[in-house]
Amino acid sequence: MPRTSQAAAPTRIAVIGAGAIGGYTAAQAQWAGLDVTLCVRSPLPGLTVESEGTARPAAVRIATDPAQVTPVDWVLLTTKAQDTAGAEGWLRRLCGPDTAVAVLQNGIDQEERVAPIVPEGTDILPTVVYISAERIAPGRIRHHVASELHVPEGPLADRFAALLAGSELRVHPVPDFTTAAWRKLFTNLAANPITALLQQRIGIFADPEMAALTRDLLREAAAVARAEGADIGEADVTRTLELYATAPPDGGSSMLYDRLAGRPLEHEFLTGAVVRAGERHGIATPLNRMLLILLRALDRELRGGQG
Structure with missing residues (x-):
């Protein structure tokens, strides 16, 4: 009998933080067909993003306890920089041998902030975020303009760009990431x-x-x-x-x-x-x-x- 082809399982990603950036990127990833878990401290009624006058829900899985999650392919850390240390419990549970972590935070030295709280050897991708969005209520994000992520060029950047290729997020690898x-x-x-x-x-x-x-x-x-x-x-x-x-x-x-x-x-x-x-x-x-x-x-x- 001929074999029955099976569709490959969607890539699993986790987004830590449900603020403006976290909520927007989680929604974009889910709409692009990725399996998305949104990691938060307090329960949310769901996730909805408003853009250009239209509100659209995103069917993400919501987790409130690190014990509820297992390793994923990609982690997007979107907490405010001052809350990085508080994400350690999530990162330790979500990072397996092949997990990569993209750090979507303001400031500089993103990689240095995160390296001490992930398993040794974890791939870390510092990310400059150009997204104007606002959290107007728990689980409700209003997107204003821009959907760009700038990352240091290289194989990890190429993987990240491929990951989000089906979304409205545009990943731009840059040769001089310090600048x-x-x-x-x-x-x-x-x-x-x-x-x-x-x-x-x-x-x-x-x-x-x-x-x-x-x-x-x-x-x-x-x-x-x-x-x-x-x-x-x-x-x-x-x-x-x-x-x-x-x-x-x-x-x-x-x-x-x-x-x-x-x-x-x-x-x-x-x-x-x-x-x-x-x-x-x-x-x-x-x-x-x-x-x-x-x-x-x-x-x-x-x-x-x-x-």
Whole structure:
């Protein structure tokens, strides 16, 4: 008798974190035909993503306890950078001998953050995320614009691109990932702290004095980036200012959304990364340091006075 052909089982992925990025990427992966488990701390009623006025549910499996999961082919770590250590229980359960971990987080040094909390030898793919999305309720994500992921070129990047080829997510392997990571950090360095501290939207950067302050802030960071090996210069400063100027004035930032929701802030991995790198290279960063001190004070308030 002839053999009956069987379809190959879909690739299994787990997404840790159900914020804006986690929810959106989990939905995109599921719609592309992947077997998706969304790993969260608290139960969700489901997952729905709104885009261009249309709401679409995603049939993902939702897990609330690491004991409920087994190793998968890919893990997408999408928690905020400050919550990385809290994902260790998930990562230890989800990572098998052939598992790869893509780190979809802000900041730099993604690989160094994750390596200590995954099994030795696990493939780690640092990922720069260009997705504008907002978590408007538990399990409900509103996607605004962009669906790009930039990764260091190589075989792992090619595998990741193939994994998501059926989705709207576009994976771009880049030859100089250090520059790519710092360039993305630039887009956050002024918008996130200033909107969070002032509780104002992106339109604040239309003010000439605020634009001048931002230019000086970014020039400080550019000197640090170059010392770190990134090809960052005045053109990047100007490009970032133009990005702010052309963004919808009522738009926000992830740090602003976190403040409004009373959540801890990501400042240590954005502004703090610049200040610490400046210290390593003997480069003064007075404007970024001032922002960091203010953000630390705000974060203590959000945490209820804890350190």
